[in-house]
Amino acid sequence: MCNYCGCQEQTLIRDYYAEHNGSRDLADRARRQMDEGRYDEAREHVTLLLAELEGHWAGEEGGLFAVMVDRYPDDFADYIRPLVEEHRALATFLRELDVTDAEHRAAFAAQVLELHEHMMREEDSLFPASVVTFDGEDWTRAIDGWQQAHPGRELIAD
Numbered sequence: 001m002c003n004y005c006g007c008q009e010q011t012l013i014r015d016y017y018a019e020h021n022g023s024r025d026l027a028d029r030a031r032r033q034m035d036e037g038r039y040d041e042a043r044e045h046v047t048l049l050l051a052e053l054e055g056h057w058a059g060e061e062g063g064l065f066a067v068m069v070d071r072y073p074d075d076f077a078d079y080i081r082p083l084v085e086e087h088r089a090l091a092t093f094l095r096e097l098d099v100t101d102a103e104h105r106a107a108f109a110a111q112v113l114e115l116h117e118h119m120m121r122e123e124d125s126l127f128p129a130s131v132v133t134f135d136g137e138d139w140t141r142a143i144d145g146w147q148q149a150h151p152g153r154e155l156i157a158d
């Protein structure tokens with residue numbers, strides 16, 4: 001997690017961090033339940049995880065990522081493309097996951113580690129880069145994109 005540039009002070013970035021933490025918690029809980037043979041609970045947590053991630057991904061892709069690619073393509077397009085591909089690949093994996101299958105469970109454990117690494121790439125590089133690059137109009141657009149992905153929800157208040 002980035003603790004040096006103040007990016008968590010930025011309202012939208014703080015929300016993305018909170019969504020990451022929520023997703024990591026759900027993923028870790030599902031993995032522990034699989035390890036303990038509690039497959040019904042694990043399946044419920046995988047469903048919750050996918051829902052949380054789909055909202056999060058829509059908020060990133062329609063918000064911060066869209067602005068970064070539109071406004072600063074030379075700086076960010078190549079960095080963001082694989083992140084979006086990883087969103088789609090993980091969605092497909094989670095939809096097809098059978099928690100009662102040992103190979104699927106092993107693959108899930110590997111996917112959780114990859115998800116942690118994916119989020120680190122965003123937290124350590126992309127989010128701080130947006131904070132030093134964006135102007136006020138960029139933030140307004142990025143927050144509008146996030147809002148469309150989360151109708152009726154408010155960004156975390158101060």
Ligand SMILES: [Fe+2]
Pocket residue numbers: 057060083087118122
């Ligand atoms: Fe992401």
Ligand SMILES: [Fe+2]
Pocket residue numbers: 016020056060119122
């Ligand atoms: Fe993310």
